[in-house]
Amino acid sequence: xxxxxxxxxxxxxxxxxxxxxxxxxxxxxxxxxxxxxxxxxxxxxxxxxxxxxxxxxxxxxxxxxxxxxxxxxxxxxxxxxxxxxxxxxxxxxxxxxxxxxxxxxxxxxxxxxxxxxxxxxxxxxxxxxxxxxxxxxxxxxxxxxxxxxxxxxxxxxxxxxxxxxxxxxxxxxxxxxxxxxxxxxxxxxxxxxxxxxxxxxxxxxxxxxxxxxxxxxxxxxxxxxxxxxxxxxxxxxxxxxxxxxxxxxxxxxxxxxxxxxxxxxxxxxxxxxxxxxxxxxxx
Amino acid sequence: xxxxxxxxxxxxxxxxxxxxxxxxxxxxxxxxxxxxxxxxxxxxxxxxxxxxxxxxxxxxxxxxxxxxxxxxxxxxxxxxxxxxxxxxxxxxxxxxxxxxxxxxxxxxxxxxxxxxxxxxxxxxxxxxxxxxxxxxxxxxxxxxxxxxxxxxxxxxxxxxxxxxxxxxxxxxxxxxxxxxxxxxxxxxxxxxxxxxxxxxxxxxxxxxxxxxxxxxxxxxxxxxxxxxxxxxxxxxxxxxxxxxxxxxxxxxxxxxxxxxxxxxxxxxxxxxxxxxxxxxxxxxxxxxxxxxxxxxxxxxxxxxxxxxxxxxxxxxxxxxxxxxx
Numbered sequence: 001x002x003x004x005x006x007x008x009x010x011x012x013x014x015x016x017x018x019x020x021x022x023x024x025x026x027x028x029x030x031x032x033x034x035x036x037x038x039x040x041x042x043x044x045x046x047x048x049x050x051x052x053x054x055x056x057x058x059x060x061x062x063x064x065x066x067x068x069x070x071x072x073x074x075x076x077x078x079x080x081x082x083x084x085x086x087x088x089x090x091x092x093x094x095x096x097x098x099x100x101x102x103x104x105x106x107x108x109x110x111x112x113x114x115x116x117x118x119x120x121x122x123x124x125x126x127x128x129x130x131x132x133x134x135x136x137x138x139x140x141x142x143x144x145x146x147x148x149x150x151x152x153x154x155x156x157x158x159x160x161x162x163x164x165x166x167x168x169x170x171x172x173x174x175x176x177x178x179x180x181x182x183x184x185x186x187x188x189x190x191x192x193x194x195x196x197x198x199x200x201x202x203x204x205x206x207x208x209x210x211x212x213x214x215x216x217x218x219x220x221x222x223x224x225x226x227x228x229x230x231x232x233x234x235x236x237x238x239x240x241x242x243x244x245x246x247x248x249x250x251x252x253x254x255x256x257x258x259x260x261x262x263x264x265x266x267x268x269x270x271x272x273x274x275x276x277x278x279x280x281x282x283x
Numbered sequence: 284x285x286x287x288x289x290x291x292x293x294x295x296x297x298x299x300x301x302x303x304x305x306x307x308x309x310x311x312x313x314x315x316x317x318x319x320x321x322x323x324x325x326x327x328x329x330x331x332x333x334x335x336x337x338x339x340x341x342x343x344x345x346x347x348x349x350x351x352x353x354x355x356x357x358x359x360x361x362x363x364x365x366x367x368x369x370x371x372x373x374x375x376x377x378x379x380x381x382x383x384x385x386x387x388x389x390x391x392x393x394x395x396x397x398x399x400x401x402x403x404x405x406x407x408x409x410x411x412x413x414x415x416x417x418x419x420x421x422x423x424x425x426x427x428x429x430x431x432x433x434x435x436x437x438x439x440x441x442x443x444x445x446x447x448x449x450x451x452x453x454x455x456x457x458x459x460x461x462x463x464x465x466x467x468x469x470x471x472x473x474x475x476x477x478x479x480x481x482x483x484x485x486x487x488x489x490x491x492x493x494x495x496x497x498x499x500x501x502x503x504x505x506x507x508x509x510x511x512x513x514x515x516x517x518x519x520x521x522x523x524x525x526x527x528x529x530x531x532x533x534x535x536x537x538x539x540x541x542x543x544x545x546x547x548x549x550x551x552x553x554x555x556x557x558x559x560x561x562x563x564x565x566x567x568x569x570x571x572x573x574x575x576x577x578x579x580x581x582x583x584x585x586x587x588x589x590x591x592x593x594x595x596x597x598x599x600x601x602x603x604x605x606x607x608x
Contacts (some may be wrong), residue, residue, distance in 0.1 A: 007409035008494055008520045009512060010504065026407055027418045034422040040448065042434045052442035107326040114371050115330060118337070124593060125341045128541040129586045132536060132569035133347035133577045134340065141339070159348035186325050207381035215429045217544040222570075233431030237548060240435065247439055258432045265427040269420065272427075276485075277492035 038258065045255040049248035066252035068126035073245065074227075078235040082214070082257070085150045085231055089213045090206065092155035097164045097205055098198065102190050104161070104175070105168035127218045135222040150231070154213050160205040163275060167201035168194060176196045203271035203274045207264060214261045232257040293324055328605070345586075358573075369580035376566060378556065381579065383439035386560040389475055395477035398531055401486025402452055406516070408487070409494050419491070426485045434548035437477050438464065464550050467557035474549050486531055493527035494520070502508030529600040536592040561585050 014162030045067070047060025076264075103109070104116060127134060134153075152246060171194060179193045220231045226237065236257060239250050265272055352369050354362040373379045408419050425433065440448040441463040453459035463473040499518060505515045543562035546552060552559035552567070562580060569578030 003458045007406075008497065008516055009406055009409070027414070029513075030404065030408070031418055031421045034480065035424055037436050037480075038424055038428065040440065041432075044439075048416060052439045052448070053444055054367075054447055055439060076497055095331045096336065101327045102328040103329040109323065109326040112326075115334070119333070122337055122341045124537060124586070124589050125345055126537075126541055128543045129582050129589065130341065130344040130348060131543075131562070131566060132582060133344035133351060134576060135349065135570065137339065137344050152336065155339040156333040156340075190329075211427050214507050217429075217431055217547075233429050236435050240438070250467075251439070254435045256430045258428050260423060261429060265424075266420070266568050269553060273488065273492075276488055 002123060005126075009132070025106045031265075038262075041251055041254055044248060044251040046252075049251060050246045052247055054249065064247075067247040069249045070239075072250045073239060073249070073253075075232070075235065075239075075256065076131045077228075078229070078230050078232040079256055080255075081147060081229065082233070082260075082266040084218075085220070086210060086213045086260075088147070088151040090209045093157055093160055093209045093213070094202065094205060095159035096156050098195065098202075099167050099190075100156075100161045101164035102108065102194060104165045106173075106194070119158050119161055122156075127153075127222075131218060131222065136221075138223060144223055145225035145229060146223070147229060151217065153219060154209075154216065157209065157212065159212075160209055163205055163208075164198065164201055167198060167204075171197050197257055199276075200271070203268055204275040207268040207272045208275045210264050211261050212230075214264075230266065309396050329575065336572055348579045348582050352583045353493075354576050356575035364577075366578065368574045370584070370601060372577055373584055376606045378559065379561075381556060382559045382561050382564040385471060386540055386542065386562075389471065389478070389542060389560060392472075392475040393478035394532075394539055396475065396484045396534035397482030398528075399400070400479060400483035401531075402490055403492060404483060404487040405490035406520075409491060419487070423484045423488060426483045428481075428486075430481075430544045430550060433477065433481055434545055437480075440475060444458060459487075465554060467555050468555060470558045471549055474545060476588065477545060489527055489531060490524065490567075493524045497523045525603065529596075529603075532596045532604055533600070537589060540589055540592070570599075 043057050043060060046062055047056070047249060048063055048065065049060070056085065079154055088224050102120075124140075125269070128214070138144050138149050138153075141228050143152065175193055175197070179189050184193070215233075216231070217233055220229075220234050224234060226229055227235070230238070236250065239245055239253055247279055337558055353360075353364065353366075355365045356362050408415055408422070442448065442450070443460070443462045444450065445454070445460040447460070447463075449463065450460040452459065461469050463471075465468050476576065500517060501519045501523075504521050510518065512547045523554060541562055543566070546558055546560050546563050547566070550558040552563045562585070565578045565581045565585070568574040568581070
């Protein structure tokens with residue numbers, strides 16, 4: 001038996017013309033179904049699409065009009081809001097995660113098990129389940145009506161903390177001991193020994209945090225008190241209900257909301273895959 | 284069966300070395316005998332930011348929800364204790380019962396659909412060739428797109444006129460035209476399809492990680508024994524993927540019931556409440572109609588169901604893994 005099992009189906013062993021055609025058909029269908037709608041979105045953003053039935057992949061005429069009209073509607077401002085939220089939220093989330101992970105992975109202290117359990121349990125408490133009281137708490141602490149209200153709550157994310165903790169556990173203790181013998185304190189050990197070695201994991205929690213925060217919908221919805229604070233995903237709904245705005249403009253704005261997360265994913269695909277398979281559970 | 288899909292269970296397998304917990308810092312060690320407050324505080328200082336944020340935005344709201352669910356919440360008038368009345372109302376109210384039904388149908392449909400389709404995709408797209416990598420990446424894009432974008436695109440593609448995008452494609456096969464989101468008959472199914480479209484590629488990637496860990500020699504051995512493709516997948520691949528299924532079911536248990544954004548944007552519960560799920564109903568009750576107590580009781584129910592489901596899935600998983608080893 002010649003080897004040829006690089007997959008469960010063992011397809012790659014066969015090279016006849018029928019097999020090749022079958023493969024091309026399967027791949028085309030898969031790409032058409034999953035990437036097709038996003039491709040249609042991209043094409044529609046650059047062509048004149050007055051109503052949904054005139055969306056066409058082939059017959060459109062190239063135009064930038066949709067974008068200029070979207071900008072007239074303040075889409076750049078919404079995009080800026082989105083970037084502020086994702087930038088601030090991600091920085092906070094990463095800082096909080098590595099700090100917490102340092103304790104969980106490299107210290108031993110009373111109640112550690114309980115803390116770990118509490119952090120795990122937050123995975124079962126997403127914004128959705130807490131929406132009603134969360135909106136009250138947000139207004140109690142004066143975070144409604146400000147982008148800060150969308151940033152602070154995403155600052156602590158159990159997934160990030162757990163991935164980071166798992167990673168830090170594997171850093172050899174000898175390195176830390178050496179630094180301590182040289183008289184380094186905790187902050188020093190954390191900053192110049194542990195942190196540099198965590199760079200691969202930073203990529204993982206970075207890309208996951210980015211897509212997670214970019215995808216936030218309910219939290220911004222609870223926080224925003226008027227359109228000034230809308231992130232781009234929130235603004236899409238307003239644009240849609242705006243009678244004077246055609247489908248093309250909506251698509252242009254949607255494309256701007258799509259690209260950052262897609263580009264981030266493409267740029268950091270390897271880290272993303274590692275997070276997907278090593279983090280096991282994300283909530 | 285020793286060869287389990289390894290990749291996906293990386294965290295379950297702890298590294299043999301457990302560093303970090305030995306080696307007390309030298310300085311405190313020299314001052315032995317005296318309780319060192321500073322050393323005891325350090326772990327808590329590093330944990331503080333996370334714990335403060337969780338306390339404020341997870342545990343405090345949760346405590347509030349428990350309390351609110353037992354009161355008739357009346358702004359300015361003071362809350363009135365009603366005991367379990369809110370819960371009784373949730374369980375007897377027709378809208379709520381319908382919403383619970385839709386939530387369960389949607390959760391089961393999306394989870395099942397995503398797992399089956401994701402498995403199929405993983406089997407079809409497994410391999411190390413470059414073109415497969417391209418196809419996989421393209422197929423994965425729906426998963427990283429923001430839900431709001433996905434919803435807007437599908438609203439347009441689902442346009443219910445005969446020359447709407449999806450209807451045009453249906454026409455090639457002599458199906459339709461369908462009203463999709465606009466008709467009570469097809470709206471829940473249409474929403475479910477979007478969920479599967481976005482969920483299947485995610486499951487595919489997790490399956491692929493599992494497939495990568497299956498011992499190739501087992502396939503060879505099965506082939507030598509004369510097993511065909513189906514028997515090979517059934518007897519070699521599926522058992523090896525057991526931990527992957529466990530992960531996907533756990534994820535589904537946590538996520539399945541709390542669906543909000545896609546409904547809110549695709550149908551907002553309509554038409555005629557045909558797609559109203561728990562979360563959209565809770566949102567409307569709490570934030571639009573001011574029925575905070577009932578909304579809180581609904582949230583508690585949702586939370587209880589999530590916790591219960593997670594525990595059940597976990598238990599089933601430990602039992603089945605004990606049977607394997």
